[in-house]
Amino acid sequence: MHSLLVCVSALCFCQLFEGAIGNGAVSLCKDCRVNVIYPETGMPPPELPKNHKIVRIINEYKRISREEIEYRDEIRMLKLRSKEFSFIAKVKVGNSTRCSAALVAPSVVITSSTCFLKETPPQIEIIFHGGRTFKVDNIVNADLCPELSLLHLKTPSENSPINLCHGDLPLGINASMIMASPDLSFYARRRTQIISNRACKTTFLEDDSVFVTSNMMCALNSIKPEKCATSPGDSLLIDHQLCGLNIYGFRCFTNALNGDLYVNLAKMQPIISDLIRQLNG
Known part of the structure; x- marks a missing residue:
């Protein structure tokens, strides 16, 4: 609908000054190009000044509902996200x-x-x-x-592979938890921060199978358990670089400082890069 309005506006603007041009006034533009729209077929083209040129004739158009526009926008965003998160x-x-x-x-x-x-x-x-x-x-x-x-x-x-982080990741730095549906048809991004590992020790206190080491870092999850949806292997991104990898998934409690444990890939980067080179040949 926006392009339709632009076309109509361009046509009206040129026709508005047609009389002035025809009376010998100076032309506002040289070799103006306009799109002429005919919602009904069989209509003759309007007379335009000699320095105007019709570049396209649209014989029909249809109105698009707001719901259809929103649906198309959603599909376009899903395609963009699937490309952005193709790794x-x-x-x-x-x-x-x-x-x-x-x-x-x-x-x-x-x-x-x-x-x-x-x-x-x-x-x-x-x-x-x-x-x-x-x-x-x-x-x-x-x-x-x-x-x-x-x-x-x-x-x-x-x-396209994702690049690994380099350097230190200080407490409080902003990051993004990336989650995906099992069939990879849906991606979700949650803004988060790197917090002290002590928070994750509290979160996983009752899980004897979890060990918090110096190679791990803690990322803040939601205080609402129903919104904690991370899985083992989920990515933690900073500036679209892979800085962390979720180890255990989530353990969330109501109104608690819930944290997810991630491997600190920035800290492990030299070792991981060597292993990648060996495996990738």
Whole structure:
């Protein structure tokens, strides 16, 4: 509808001064180009000054409802997000989609080691947006961070890998939790901050299987448990760089300072980069 108004306005503007031009006045523009709109067929074109040129004739148009415009905008945003987050994958073991993962090299994804029990690479598949599936032929854990797993794909993905963070991540720095639906048809971004690891120790206090180490960092989650939707392997981004990887998912309590534990990829970056180079050849 906006382009329609522009076209009509351009036509009216030129016709408004047609009389002045015809009476010998100076032309306001040289070789004006206008779009002429005819909602009804069979109408003859209007007479335009010689220095005006019709570049397009639109014989018909239709009105678009606000609901349809909003729907088209939503679809466009989903396409943009699917491109922006094309590095995000899901880890499928058998018939179960367990965790998220992130593509850090054409043939390497990283995820949380909690996704696996005793599964071997042939039992694991990596799924990207659109349903494309990749087989895994090798799993490597970082020696200093057994909570992190690197998976080598049998064939490289055409998606763009995400870059790893560099440098220190001070407390209070802003970040984004990235979550995705199991079929990767929906992405969500939650603004957060890096907070003290003490908060995560309180959050996971009753979980004996959780260990908080110096290679981890704590990111603030929602105070409302129903809005805590993070999963193991979810990405933590700062300036569209991968700075953290969710280890255990969420443990949220009402009106509490809930924190999620992430591997501090900025701190682990030299070690992880070496492993990526080895796996990616």
